[in-house]
Amino acid sequence: xxxxxxNYLTVAIFMGIAFGLLAAVLxxxxxxxxxxxxxxxxxxxxxxxxxxxxxxxxxxxxxxxFALLFVMFDVEAVFIFPWATRLEAYGWFGAIEMIAFxxxxxxxxxxxxxxxxLQWI
Amino acid sequence: MSASLFGIELxxxxxxxxxxxxxxxxxxxxxxxxxxxxxxxxxxxxxxRLGPMEAGPFGSMQLLAExxxxxxxxxxxxxxxDAKLFKLAPYLVVSTVLLVYLAxxxxxxxxxxxxxxxxxFYVLAVSSIxxxxxxxxxxxxxxxxxxxxxxxxxxxxxxxxxxxxxAVIGVVIQAGTLNxxxxxxxxxxxxxFGFDGFGNPFFLTQIIAFVIFMxxxxxxxxxxxxxxxxxxxxxxxxxxxxYSGLRFLLFFIGEFASAGAFAAVAATLFLGGWAVPAAxxxxxxxxxxxxxxxxxxxxxxxLGGLIFFIRxxxxxxREDQLQKLAWTVLIPISLANILVTTILKVAF
Numbered sequence: 001x002x003x004x005x006x007n008y009l010t011v012a013i014f015m016g017i018a019f020g021l022l023a024a025v026l027x028x029x030x031x032x033x034x035x036x037x038x039x040x041x042x043x044x045x046x047x048x049x050x051x052x053x054x055x056x057x058x059x060x061x062x063x064x065x066f067a068l069l070f071v072m073f074d075v076e077a078v079f080i081f082p083w084a085t086r087l088e089a090y091g092w093f094g095a096i097e098m099i100a101f102x103x104x105x106x107x108x109x110x111x112x113x114x115x116x117x118l119q120w121i
Numbered sequence: 122m123s124a125s126l127f128g129i130e131l132x133x134x135x136x137x138x139x140x141x142x143x144x145x146x147x148x149x150x151x152x153x154x155x156x157x158x159x160x161x162x163x164x165x166x167x168x169x170r171l172g173p174m175e176a177g178p179f180g181s182m183q184l185l186a187e188x189x190x191x192x193x194x195x196x197x198x199x200x201x202x203d204a205k206l207f208k209l210a211p212y213l214v215v216s217t218v219l220l221v222y223l224a225x226x227x228x229x230x231x232x233x234x235x236x237x238x239x240x241x242f243y244v245l246a247v248s249s250i251x252x253x254x255x256x257x258x259x260x261x262x263x264x265x266x267x268x269x270x271x272x273x274x275x276x277x278x279x280x281x282x283x284x285x286x287x288a289v290i291g292v293v294i295q296a297g298t299l300n301x302x303x304x305x306x307x308x309x310x311x312x313x314f315g316f317d318g319f320g321n322p323f324f325l326t327q328i329i330a331f332v333i334f335m336x337x338x339x340x341x342x343x344x345x346x347x348x349x350x351x352x353x354x355x356x357x358x359x360x361x362x363x364y365s366g367l368r369f370l371l372f373f374i375g376e377f378a379s380a381g382a383f384a385a386v387a388a389t390l391f392l393g394g395w396a397v398p399a400a401x402x403x404x405x406x407x408x409x410x411x412x413x414x415x416x417x418x419x420x421x422x423x424l425g426g427l428i429f430f431i432r433x434x435x436x437x438x439r440e441d442q443l444q445k446l447a448w449t450v451l452i453p454i455s456l457a458n459i460l461v462t463t464i465l466k467v468a469f
Contacts, residue, residue: 007234010137011223011243014233017141018216022371029192029367042200044264045362051201056263059272066444070279073452077286080459081242084293087466095467099460106456109448118448119441 065117069109076105144233148222151381151421152374153184158422159429160377167433187370194366199263202363206261211364211371213254218375220247221382226302228395228413229405240301241293244386245286248341251379252278255350258372259360270359273440274350277340280447281347285337287455291330291462292323292390305394309404320398324391329458331391333451338383338428340443342376345432349440380428381421388420 044051083090083098090097112118131139161183165172173180198204224240226232237243252274259271293299296307311321324331340347351359361372388394395413396404438446 003236004238006133007237010234011220013134013137014141014144014223015216015220017138018145018219019212021142021145022212022215026367026371029196032192033195033366034193035195041195041197044199044201044262045357046265047357051264056260056268059265059269066276066279066448069448070283073283074286077283077290080290081293081299084290085298087294087463088297092467095463098463102456102460106453109452109456113449118445 065112069112072108073105140233144222145219148219148378148381151418152378154422155377155381155425156184157181159425163426163429164433191367191370196367197365199363201263203261203263206257210254210258210261211368211375213257214251214375215371215378217247217250217254218379218382221379221386224301225385225389226305226395227417228410231395231410231413232302236300236302238300241289241299241304241390245289248382249278249282251375255360258364262360262363264363266356266362267360270350270356270362274343274360277343277347277350277443280444281337281340284333284447284451284455285341287452287459288330288334288337289390291327291458294459294462294466295323295327301389301394305389305396308393309396310399318398320393322391322393327391327462329454333455334387334391335427336451338387339431342380342383342428344428346435346438347443348437349443352437380425384421384424384428385417387424388417392420392424
């Protein structure tokens with residue numbers, strides 16, 4: 001196995017051990033803590049009054065456009081990272097290429113700004 | 122890769138498991154220091170009170186007492202909640218925070234994953250997963266406060282992930298590598314206008330990126346000017362409203378471990394990480410495996426102090442102000458920073 005994949009295997013083993021350790025701590029708590037069930041304890045908390053409705057209240061999610069913009073810029077970042085490590089080798093050619101790319105995306109942001117979708121109402 | 126311990130041959134996965142346990146224990150040190158030094162003592166000083174004084178000298182054992190208290194608390198899962206997801210959420214929050222520490226170097230050989238070429242990219246990727254755990258906690262609680270808190274946390278992540286990533290690109294352009302060890306070395310052996318007396322710590326040459334990164338860190342951590350997901354005067358405690366006892370403690374640990382993680386990442390990217398300027402000492406010598414973690418911890422404490430100083434000084438933003446700041450101020454500035462850095466890098 002190459003070192004590249006081995007690094008990620010290491011990460012996976014670490015993740016497994018972290019989960020195991022957390023489970024052990026919670027298991028220890030389970031042995032120690034008291035259990036005295038009463039119906040009132042298991043009600044949803046709504047500032048002391050009886051909960052109204054079903055719990056999952058319908059609420060407007062306002063960031064549809066934000067999410068689209070986020071995906072756009074995140075993909076941009078994925079493209080920039082490998083380029084940024086090799087900039088010295090590319091020289092002016094690479095620099096101008098990427099400046100054009102960033103300016104085009106910035107124009108998109110400017111358009112969204114002018115259309116007033118960057119406001120969280 | 123194999124090693125021997127006390128004469129016993131260990132295979133790769135045994136070594137890795139042991140080191141995992143070691144780093145998990147080691148992570149508790151900065152997280153605990155942050156809580157005691159900043160949350161208990163610094164804020165008490167800022168508010169003209171003493172803070173905890175009973176447990177141990179100057180209340181230094183207070184944290185252990187707290188853990189003992191939380192261990193004895195009853196575990197309550199609301200009957201309407203989605204029990205499986207409700208229990209999964211704290212695991213996800215804490216374990217992904219711990220993953221950030223893996224890529225951060227603490228000395229010439231003090232790295233968990235050696236020669237990790239995707240270093241900083243990996244850090245940015247895993248650090249945003251914990252928001253998923255927060256969203257999960259908010260949704261599975263089946264509580265209106267929790268749901269709104271969780272949704273706010275997700276919106277905040279979407280807005281502030283970008284300035285953070287774009288700020289890091291400036292550093293990557295200057296260092297020419299994604300490897301965190303390489304970034305440390307680039308700062309230690311760099312020079313500013315030919316003067317290499319103190320290397321080239323990037324908070325000098327990338328000051329704009331540094332400021333944007335620290336603002337974005339504050340928002341990603343949900344610390345006070347940006348704590349709308351918790352907003353105790355509006356949402357009770359936001360996404361952790363229904364959590365009690367040990368699971369609540371896990372969210373708390375997650376919050377402070379991630380403050381430590383981001384302080385470590387920022388120290389590596391901008392303050393030179395574990396190294397001192399290469400003009401001062403030979404960085405390859407083994408002594409830095411011992412000194413490195415101490416230097417790193419000092420830098421982490423400086424940045425952590427900054428994070429918590431801001432937390433206890435500023436009032437909370439409104440939700441729409443928060444989004445506006447990210448999209449119309451921080452992102453354009455960080456894009457401009459990338460352009461300027463690119464041109465300067467190629468020109469010189």
